Amino acid sequence: MKEFKVLIIGAGPGGISMAAEARAAGICKEDVMVFDKASEHSYVIRSLYPEKKMVTANFKGIKAVCHGAMCLPDTDKEGTISYMDKVIESAGINVQYNEEVQKVKAIGNSIDPLFEIQTSSGKYRSMIVIVAIGVFGKPNKPSYTLPIQLRKKIHFDVNSFQAENENILVVGGGDSASEYAQYLAEFGNRLSLSYRRDSLLRMNPVNKESALLLEENDQLEILWSSNINEISVLENGKPVVHFEEDKYATKEYDRVVYALGGSTPENFLSTIGIEFVEKALEVDDNHEAKIKGLFVAGDLASGKKGGSIVAAFNSSRVVMSHICYSYIECYKKDERLKFDYHTLHFIDSEGKENLDV
Ligand SMILES: Cc1cc2nc3c(=O)[nH]c(=O)nc-3n(C[C@H](O)[C@H](O)[C@H](O)COP(=O)(O)OP(=O)(O)OC[C@H]3O[C@@H](n4cnc5c(N)ncnc54)[C@H](O)[C@@H]3O)c2cc1C
Numbered sequence: 001m002k003e004f005k006v007l008i009i010g011a012g013p014g015g016i017s018m019a020a021e022a023r024a025a026g027i028c029k030e031d032v033m034v035f036d037k038a039s040e041h042s043y044v045i046r047s048l049y050p051e052k053k054m055v056t057a058n059f060k061g062i063k064a065v066c067h068g069a070m071c072l073p074d075t076d077k078e079g080t081i082s083y084m085d086k087v088i089e090s091a092g093i094n095v096q097y098n099e100e101v102q103k104v105k106a107i108g109n110s111i112d113p114l115f116e117i118q119t120s121s122g123k124y125r126s127m128i129v130i131v132a133i134g135v136f137g138k139p140n141k142p143s144y145t146l147p148i149q150l151r152k153k154i155h156f157d158v159n160s161f162q163a164e165n166e167n168i169l170v171v172g173g174g175d176s177a178s179e180y181a182q183y184l185a186e187f188g189n190r191l192s193l194s195y196r197r198d199s200l201l202r203m204n205p206v207n208k209e210s211a212l213l214l215e216e217n218d219q220l221e222i223l224w225s226s227n228i229n230e231i232s233v234l235e236n237g238k239p240v241v242h243f244e245e246d247k248y249a250t251k252e253y254d255r256v257v258y259a260l261g262g263s264t265p266e267n268f269l270s271t272i273g274i275e276f277v278e279k280a281l282e283v284d285d286n287h288e289a290k291i292k293g294l295f296v297a298g299d300l301a302s303g304k305k306g307g308s309i310v311a312a313f314n315s316s317r318v319v320m321s322h323i324c325y326s327y328i329e330c331y332k333k334d335e336r337l338k339f340d341y342h343t344l345h346f347i348d349s350e351g352k353e354n355l356d357v
Helices: 013-024 043-048 077-090 175-185 205-216 266-271 299-305 309-326
Strands: 002-009 032-035 101-106 115-119 123-131 167-171 190-194 220-223 228-233 239-243 255-258 294-296
Touching (some): 002 013, 013 032, 013 077, 013 299, 175 205, 205 220, 239 255
Parallel strands (some): 002 032
Antiparallel strands (some): 115 123, 228 239
8 A cells, every 4th residue: 555744635836835745845745746526637626716816915815925836926827827836846746636536544553543545546644644635515595496497597607607798797796706706797787796795895896896997997896795595497498586675676697506515525624633623624723633643724724714725825833743742753854945936946044045845
């Protein structure tokens, strides 16, 4: 059975930065393995971000100050994916794609942790396991039932369909809702945004301004303080949206796109021994679960407030520092390396390239 020192579940920003941290801590590449159930890394970014989306480093107002090996300035979707590609290559990160982790069983003790990991293709052992599976496994759905006949007209992302000159209702009030509207407006679609509040408090300033600009240019109608209570199907196969508020008439659209965020894959987490207490994951400040040697990184480490790419990178530094402190002898006890964004090499605290890793 193959054995690793550090095994990471998920190859998104959390998982890749976790592997980069392990490499920056001097752990050799054969001892670090990342598994992802998708066929490529950054699956969520590839599948949920609209093309040409601006990727803001201070997403959701989370400060974009990087503490760890990886860092990203404001860029676009392609720039983000290409940065991750380069880190994987330059840092020598092993990623096993199309392999879903199904079970993690602790077989060690609190001083010498050891885990047995069952994937869709085999069994492995690892001293440390980090779960970085994000929160977008399942997109949040509305509480009312969506008619099955509308499955090709109701969406939870903007990459699974193509629409031009259509009437589309976007539901939600966060950054994704604004980004979906901006993307769909580029194809001449006429957009409405249904949001239950009377101001766009949850959007970052760029997305808020963009949404309000679309409204000003008559490309977007914002249905403030609106709540949908039903969606039915017309004979022509289109969705009809019924609102709770009398001021909004029942209306036919070509499509409805939900941007309601995602929900943590609770079942998987509780199966592997990470429990929820009052809707928050039961992990300590180092993102370590009650089972020693088992950690979370990325969005799972951000808690209820939600995460960002830079927050995911930073969470991996916290986890790695604790691993070096408690379990694995790392490169230098008090000094961690950074991954230089421009030269794509690890550098030390004085900015000198370090080629030992
Ligand atoms: C539409 C949208 C726009 C956003 N815009 C921004 C932005 O502009 N700036 C920003 O900083 N942040 C943005 N975010 C947030 C950012 O994408 C997340 O914070 C980030 O992706 C979290 O990284 P992660 O690694 O924790 O999880 P994810 O990116 O969700 O990655 C999890 C990975 O785990 C894999 N996985 C899941 N289960 C298993 C399993 N059992 N076995 C193996 N693999 C598994 C998945 O395939 C996936 O690749 C946005 C999010 C969305 C949805």
